[in-house]
Amino acid sequence: MMMVSDPEQVRFEQRVEAGLASINGVAIFPLEEAIELGKQMIEFRSELTADEI
Numbered sequence: 001m002m003m004v005s006d007p008e009q010v011r012f013e014q015r016v017e018a019g020l021a022s023i024n025g026v027a028i029f030p031l032e033e034a035i036e037l038g039k040q041m042i043e044f045r046s047e048l049t050a051d052e053i
Contacts (some may be wrong), residue, residue, distance in 0.1 A: 004038040007031060
């Protein structure tokens with residue numbers, strides 16, 4: 001989800017160059033797919049929170 005606002009927060013380029021383009025077993029490459037997944041997760045959490053309120 002951090003990559004949605006700024007991929008540098010997770011050192012995206014350095015991870016790709018080192019061949020470690022995953023976080024907790026979730027691939028962060030290609031960047032566009034990782035950002036889309038982050039957006040979906042943000043939407044899910046937002047809806048769930050709003051429903052509970």
